[in-house]
Amino acid sequence: MNIRKITIVLAVVLIIGAVVASRFLISSRQEEDGESQVVAREKVPKVQVVSVNNRTIQAPIRITGQLAAPDKVELYAEVSGLMQPTRARFKEGIPFAKGALLISLEDEESRFNLLSQKSALLNSLTQAMPDLKLDFPQAYQKWQDYLDNFDVNEPLPPLPETETPKEKYYLSTRNIYNQYYSIRSLEERLKKYKIYAPFSGVVTEANVNPGTLVRVGQKLGEFINANGFELIASMSVKELDYIQVGDRVMLYSDDIQGSWPGLVVRINNKVDTNTQTVEAFIAVSGARLKENMFYRVKSVPNRSAMPLPSLAMP
Structure with a gap:
C-alpha cells in the first residue's frame, strides 16, 4: 500500500517537473530568437530612396575650339589696273554695308x-x-x-x-x-574693275593701297561677316554620345569675361586620322567675338537623365 502511494507521488512529481522544464526551454528559445532578430535588424543598412524623374540636365564636358567666320571671301583681281581711291578706304577693321564699293580699279x-x-x-x-x-x-x-x-x-x-x-x-x-x-x-x-561687298561685314586683310598697280590673280584682301561666327571644336569619338545637332550650349573664354549662347549646327562625319577627333560646328554671335579666338564649352544637354546628390556617390 505504501509502495503504491510512493509510486503515485513520484509519477506526479515527474510530470510536474517535465512541464516546468518544457516551459523553461520554450521561454529560453523565445528570448534567443528575439535577441537574434534584434541583432539581424541592427545589421540591415538604412538607405535614402528617391523616385526616378528623368529630364534634360547639363552634363559636364570640356571641348575647345577656334572661332571662324562662315561668311568669308578672299578677294582676287580678275583684271589689271591702278587701284583708285574710294569713299571708304579698303583697310583692316573698316566695315562696309552690303553693296558698298570695296575696291575700284582704273578702267578708262x-x-x-x-x-x-x-x-x-x-x-x-x-x-x-x-x-x-x-x-x-x-x-x-x-x-x-x-x-x-x-x-x-x-x-x-x-x-x-x-x-x-x-x-x-x-x-x-x-x-x-x-x-x-x-x-x-x-x-x-x-x-570686274569694281568689287562690291557681297554682304555687310568688315575687312580683315588688305593687301593693296590706292595707286598700286594690281595684276590679274593678285590677292587683294579678305572680307568677313562679323555678325556671326562658328566655333570649330574638336572632340573625341566617345564624346559624340553627349552632343548632337540642335543642342544649345554656353561658350566661355579664358581671355575675356562673359558667356555666349551657341547652337550646334553641324557635326562632321569624318574622323581625323591623326588625332582621332571629330569636328563640331557651333553657331554663336556677339559684339566682342573675334575671328580665330579660342573658346570652350563646359557642358552639354543630357536627355533622359537624373542628377544624383553628392552623398549618393561612393
Missing part, C-alpha cells in the same frame, strides 16, 4: 574700248536697215525701235527675236551677232 581704257565696239554695232545696224526694209518689211519696225533706243552709254539691250531663218542669216552676214556678243563680253569684263 576698257570703257573706251567698249564704247568703240558699241558705236561699230550701231553703224552696222544702221547700214543693214535699208535691206531689212526691202527684204523683211514685217521685221523692219522692231529693228527700227531697237535703233531708236540704242544708247552707247547704257548697257546693251537684247537683240530683237528673228521671225524667219532668212532674217537671221541676213543679220549674221552683217556680223551683227558677232559684234553683239563681243560687246556683252566687254560689259561683263568692265564690271
Whole structure:
C-alpha cells in the first residue's frame, strides 16, 4: 500500500517537473530568437530612396575650339589696273554695308574700248536697215525701235527675236551677232574693275593701297561677316554620345569675361586620322567675338537623365 502511494507521488512529481522544464526551454528559445532578430535588424543598412524623374540636365564636358567666320571671301583681281581711291578706304577693321564699293580699279581704257565696239554695232545696224526694209518689211519696225533706243552709254539691250531663218542669216552676214556678243563680253569684263561687298561685314586683310598697280590673280584682301561666327571644336569619338545637332550650349573664354549662347549646327562625319577627333560646328554671335579666338564649352544637354546628390556617390 505504501509502495503504491510512493509510486503515485513520484509519477506526479515527474510530470510536474517535465512541464516546468518544457516551459523553461520554450521561454529560453523565445528570448534567443528575439535577441537574434534584434541583432539581424541592427545589421540591415538604412538607405535614402528617391523616385526616378528623368529630364534634360547639363552634363559636364570640356571641348575647345577656334572661332571662324562662315561668311568669308578672299578677294582676287580678275583684271589689271591702278587701284583708285574710294569713299571708304579698303583697310583692316573698316566695315562696309552690303553693296558698298570695296575696291575700284582704273578702267578708262576698257570703257573706251567698249564704247568703240558699241558705236561699230550701231553703224552696222544702221547700214543693214535699208535691206531689212526691202527684204523683211514685217521685221523692219522692231529693228527700227531697237535703233531708236540704242544708247552707247547704257548697257546693251537684247537683240530683237528673228521671225524667219532668212532674217537671221541676213543679220549674221552683217556680223551683227558677232559684234553683239563681243560687246556683252566687254560689259561683263568692265564690271570686274569694281568689287562690291557681297554682304555687310568688315575687312580683315588688305593687301593693296590706292595707286598700286594690281595684276590679274593678285590677292587683294579678305572680307568677313562679323555678325556671326562658328566655333570649330574638336572632340573625341566617345564624346559624340553627349552632343548632337540642335543642342544649345554656353561658350566661355579664358581671355575675356562673359558667356555666349551657341547652337550646334553641324557635326562632321569624318574622323581625323591623326588625332582621332571629330569636328563640331557651333553657331554663336556677339559684339566682342573675334575671328580665330579660342573658346570652350563646359557642358552639354543630357536627355533622359537624373542628377544624383553628392552623398549618393561612393
